[in-house]
Each structure stands twice: as C-alpha cells, then as structure tokens.
Amino acid sequence: MPNSSAHTPVTSLSEEIETHDDLLIDFRGVELRRGGNTLVGPVDWQVELDERWVVIGPNGAGKTSLVRMAAAEEFPSRGTAFLMGERIGKTDMRDLRAAIGMSSAAVQHRIPDNEVVEDLVISAGYAVLGRWREQYDSMDFARVEEILDQVGAHHLAKRTWGTLSEGERKRVILARSLMSDPELLILDEPTAGMDLGGREDLVGYLGDLALDPDAPAIVMITHHVEEIPYGFTHAMILDEGNIVAKGLINSVMTSDNLSKAFHQPIQVDRIGDRYFARRNRSARTSHRK
Template sequence: MNDRKRISYNEVRRVTNLIELSNVSLKRNGNWILKEISWNIQKDQHWVLYGLNGAGKTALLDMLCAYYFPTEGYVSVLGKVFGRDYLAEKLRQKIGLVSSRLQQKLYPSDTAYQIVLSGAFASIGLYESPTDEMRQKAIGLLEELQCLSYADRIYETLSQGERQRILIARALMADPELLILDEPTTGLDFLAREQLLQALETIHLRTNAPTFLYVTHHVEEILPIFSHTLLLKKGQVFDSGLTSEMITTEKLSQLFECDVNVTWKNERASIRKRLVNR
C-alpha cells in the first residue's frame, strides 16, 4: 500500500513540475561545473535564470535539453526522467530554444520563411516537404511577430533583432511546452531589445503559451511576466523564489559580493554599482 501511494505521488509531482532537479551535479574534464542544483519549475510559472558570465547557466541549459546527463542527482524534464525514459531528440522537439549558438548553426543562405518552417521538424535546414497547414502556421507566426515583411529575405542579410524574432517564430512552430531564451537580446540596441521583449509579452498572452525560461545577466530585461528567478553563482544555486524577492539591493549585493543598488519602476528593474564616498 505504501509503495502504491509513493508511485501515485511521484506521478502527480511529474505532471505538476515541468522541470525537476534534485541535488544535481555535473563534472566535465575533472571539474565540477554544477554542484547540488535543486530546482522545480511548474507549468504556470515563468522563470528567469540570472547570473554573471561563468555562473554555469550554459551548462545548466545543456542539461535541460539533454545534451548532458548529470554526474549525480535526479533530473526530470517535461515528465521524462533522465537515465530511465527515452530522451534526446524527442524531448528536444518539445523544447523551443532561442540562442546565439543555434543561430550559428543555421544555413545563412536560407530565407527567414524557410528557417521558421524548419522548426516544425526541429532540423537545421529544410529537408522535408512542409504541409499546407505548416506553411499557414509559419505565415501566421511571421505575422504575429511582425516579421512577414522580410519573410523572403536571406537570413544573413537580416539585422540581429530581426534574426532573433525569426528564431522565436521557429521555436514556436512545434508548439513547445517549454521555451528557453538564452540571452536573446545579445547584440541588440535599445529599441530592438524592447521590440523583442514586447514580442515575448504578446506570446505570453496566448491561450497555449509555453512556459518561459529566460536566461540573462541584465536585470533590465526581466519583464513582469517572469514571476520567479533562480540566482546562479559559481555553478550553485545562490537562491531562488519570487522575482520581487530575488531582484533586490540586498540580495544582489550578496550575490555579486559588492554594493549595488536595485530600483524598480513600472515593474522593471535597473541596477547600479553604489559609489563609495571618500
């Protein structure tokens, strides 16, 4: 009877938690990259993964996408338990990924429209014939993200902001349960950054919107839609919880080990290093 109760509880827990990590550590080339990470993401939550360069954000993302398996600990992503359930390609098809590393793998001679269509197959390049339904869906996403005017342009001729919106449209083609945005505003000017963030707010309003995981080291990019934040430092969880409780002067001064000042205006944060009076 006790075993049945435990199994039933675990099944319910996996449905509730899109991502569950328990005491997860990762060793690469003899070095611990991640150490004792515990983190749960529920379906109705949108998270920010925040930390300085070198904090371990990329390694953690690679693990969530099943490119790495943990050296120690328990990992479940979208109900699939690492080391037990079939993963890799099938899991990645349920995860939308927007990253500069993905951008570098794409064929620059493909048109924006072709790149969006390739998202239906989770492929680099378009090798299969899209259905009429896929084509209409791609056109709809291009229109929704205000990309339709350059749908037939070659990808390498687009601005960085235009490329990022194309990647978001591509990621949405497969109706992912989880949308990972890995520092998507890198290289964007102020206006392009705000246009991209506005596009995310639009996607968030969809009835079938995916759960967002937004990776950044700029608090200015944290939108009100991101209810929770995980602070990562040197491969370990520094703290996690409600964004309003994580992005504060006290908490980030502790994280950075220097005095900073965090201010909030119109539900957006900004951060400055405190000047020391002499």
C-alpha cells in the same frame, strides 16, 4: 549535440523515483561536471506548467550549463533529472527535445548563410535546420506567417540568414523556437546584440507571451535585469555554479541578492513591472571577495 546513448547519469537507474505531472523541470541534486570541474550544481529546481523563470548571474555562473540540461542537450553528471515527466537516462533525449523550443546563440551558429528565413522557421517541426525533403501543408505555412508577424519579423520571410542583422536573427530564432508549439520555451539571452529600440520591442513581446495563459512555460537567461520582461513569475540567481537565491521574482530580485552574485554593491529598483540595476557607489560595504 550529445548523443543520447553516449552518456549515462551517475545516479543509479534502478532507483524508483517519481515526479509530479505538473512539473516540466524537476532537478534534484543535479550537477554538471567537465574535466573534473563542476560547472553548475548541486541544484534543486522545479518549474511548473504556468511559470515563467528568469535565470540571471555573472559570466561563468553556470547559467548556460543549467539550461542545456533543461533543454535535454546535456546529461547531468550527478543527481536526478526529470523533463516533462520523463527521467533523464530512461528516455530518448530526441523525444524530449521535440517538446522544447530553444532560442540560443548555439542554434544560430549552425545555420548556413543561404538559408531562407521561412524555411528555417517551418523546418522546426522536423527538428532540422532548413527544408530538405519534408512535406508541409497550408496550415504550416500559415503558422509561419503568424509567428513571424508576432515577433516583428514578417518582412524577413524571404530573406536569407546571411543578410540579417543580429537583432533580426534573434527574432527569427525566437519564431523558430515557437513553431513546434513547445511545452517548454528556453531563451538564452534572447535580446543580446540588439539596440535599445529592438530590445524593448522584443522584451514587450516576451512580456505579452508571459501573460498568455496558453503560452508554454518559459525559462530565460540574461545578464541584465533590464531585460527581464513583465509577466515573469520566478527568478533564480546563480554565481560560480551555485544558487544564490530562487523563488518568486519579487523576493529574489533584491539589491542584497544581486550584490552577492556580482560581488559589488548593486542597487535594484522596480519601476512598474520592470527591474533596473546600477552600482551603488554610496555603499560602504564591499561585496568583493
């Protein structure tokens, strides 16, 4: 994880720029560059307290780069970025991370195989992986039980990380991301590697979470429109680091927008509160470059 003192954004810190109190993410002209290449941007993006966003696009579109900045894990190379009202470059990134719940493969890869599930979840309050010398009270343990039960992983509490299937790991990491009662919840492909039944169970839970007025703002990355839970309000489609479309989900998740992003004719259908996509083989117009 980057050291907060090792990087500084390009934008001058002497500029007096303000953000609105109800914006958890406020990106203005934000870019992330590595080795002379632009991974994502420039992006203008605002996320409010009660919004639930899905970020979708093909491999290499810049989705993970974008949410790493939103998770206070990367400094933007250019532009101005606010998280929870604090300007990146003027605040301690560790303080911001404490207010953000993150569920991602990067977190999974750092967990030792012998880590006990309930210890992994409860230690999220100290932003560490597993218990060490921290002290917890009965309310902490009760919350662990409640959250594991909510995500369908209560039976895994005494298991070790190395014995879990990929689907079980996804549930546990989601529980950990919720443990600290975050203001912002970021989910990087939360259903990847799950079978159909497990995926639908988790998508259902995320849909219920999205409809909960007391839940944190949510930003979710996915490659597949079928994995978008009901209750999500906004969407952003990326391709090659650039925004193809963003806004209210019904206006963004269209056949035309997805065809542009994936460079082939895509047919999008909405059934109930869910989206489904397939290649439109009858289309004559090619979207390939």
